Amino acid sequence: MTRLDPSLLAAFAPEFATGCDRLATAADAAGAARALDALRGMAGAFGIASLVALIKAATTALDPFDATVTAVHAATLRARSAAIVAAGRDVAAIRILIVDDSALMRRLLREILAVEPSLHVVAEAADGAAALALMAEHTPDVTLLDIEMPVLDGFGVLRQRALAGGGGAVVVVSSAAPPGSPAAILARRLGARAVVGKPSGAVSPDLARRSGAAIRQAVRDAVA
Incomplete structure (x- = not known):
């Protein structure tokens, strides 16, 4: 897969982690949806397909809203983004x-x-x-x-x-x-x-x- 620019990833990582924190602490489906929209925008701007797919799955899981399930998706997104930053490229499942x-x-x-x-x-x-x-x-x-x-x-x-x-x-x-x-x-x-x-x-x-x-x-x- 195409390697991602290290300097851009360095800027991406803390912003995406903050977005994951907002998702993990969302109190309702509307708050979680806003956090996911922001995460989708960041992942899409970088062309990171695996994150986009995970965000889509998390969005589907919002109905009905379950804070525990949302927190699991936030942890998955955080772990995947950390692996991507470490590898310098998108990573598979x-x-x-x-x-x-x-x-x-x-x-x-x-x-x-x-x-x-x-x-x-x-x-x-x-x-x-x-x-x-x-x-x-x-x-x-x-x-x-x-x-x-x-x-x-x-x-x-x-x-x-x-x-x-x-x-x-x-x-x-x-x-x-x-x-x-x-x-x-x-x-x-x-x-x-x-x-x-x-x-x-x-x-x-x-x-x-x-x-x-x-x-x-x-x-x-x-x-x-």
Whole structure:
């Protein structure tokens, strides 16, 4: 993609961040719409297509107005603009590989990620060996990795990935490695960018409500 002028991006970044703050704190749909209009104008003036697309999705989500959802879109826009400034060019959606032996958990994770149009699932794996093959095939930006799996567990995936010099970031999502536990510390030492615990066990229908925002934020932070 065409590189953007660094001096112009330096001026763009703080103004766009301020616009994201206005969006995040909007008290109603009218206020959010005004903030989005201003953000759209800035993104359009620079020809940053990915931001324009995200702003369009956020605008669609204003009816009905939900302050929490609006704040999520503001965080997504801020993270994407920061990535664009760092790269000096527009950046594509975050490409994600889901690795979990539970079909239900894989579906729940897909639903969690689908809330944000910038998060795109490129493949899924039910065990660690399949995960390594898909990492090589798809080169995802982020892999959401379970720990307890057949064939090869998450620690094995992290070790083999380190030996192979695999690209992309890994976010561990597992009930076997709650944040701060010895297992979580080991996962971080083996290269995991973040660890997010599954609430209520390995198969938890309340995951989207209780941990969805944390998982999406970990994905965004992993590529920041």
